[in-house]
Amino acid sequence: MGIWDTIHDLVEAATPWSTAEAEAPAEEPKEETSEESKEDPEEEEEEEEEDDEEEIEDPKEKLEEECKNSKQCAPAKHHFDECVERVTSSSDEGEAKEDCVEEFFHLAHCASQCAAPKLWSVLK
Numbered sequence: 001m002g003i004w005d006t007i008h009d010l011v012e013a014a015t016p017w018s019t020a021e022a023e024a025p026a027e028e029p030k031e032e033t034s035e036e037s038k039e040d041p042e043e044e045e046e047e048e049e050e051d052d053e054e055e056i057e058d059p060k061e062k063l064e065e066e067c068k069n070s071k072q073c074a075p076a077k078h079h080f081d082e083c084v085e086r087v088t089s090s091s092d093e094g095e096a097k098e099d100c101v102e103e104f105f106h107l108a109h110c111a112s113q114c115a116a117p118k119l120w121s122v123l124k
Contacts, residue, residue, distance in 0.1 A: 059122045067114035068107060076107040
């Protein structure tokens with residue numbers, strides 16, 4: 001009867017009304033009681049140390065922002081700003097028929113090209 005089992009399995013897999021079974025939702029953590037809240041002092045120190053660590057800033061973002069506003073990327077920024085203004089004014093009247101994706105990518109490419117040499121000098 002192996003062939004009938006195979007056919008049955010294929011039909012069962014192909015039918016959209018087959019039943020789907022989900023796992024039970026995870027249990028929510030219980031609130032700590034006063035006895036459970038007594039933690040090891042070493043664990044508390046580790047948590048404090050993690051909180052004290054500063055987030056490292058990405059120099060690429062800062063350099064690209066400076067480059068977007070630089071003289072080198074002024075034409076690309078000008079075209080992007082014009083497009084944004086044009087699309088914003090046309091969207092007030094109705095549905096916008098244009099987007100500024102191309103202008104955005106030109107500006108982003110210019111900023112990346114400008115920031116790359118400066119970035120490598122910062123990272124070395």
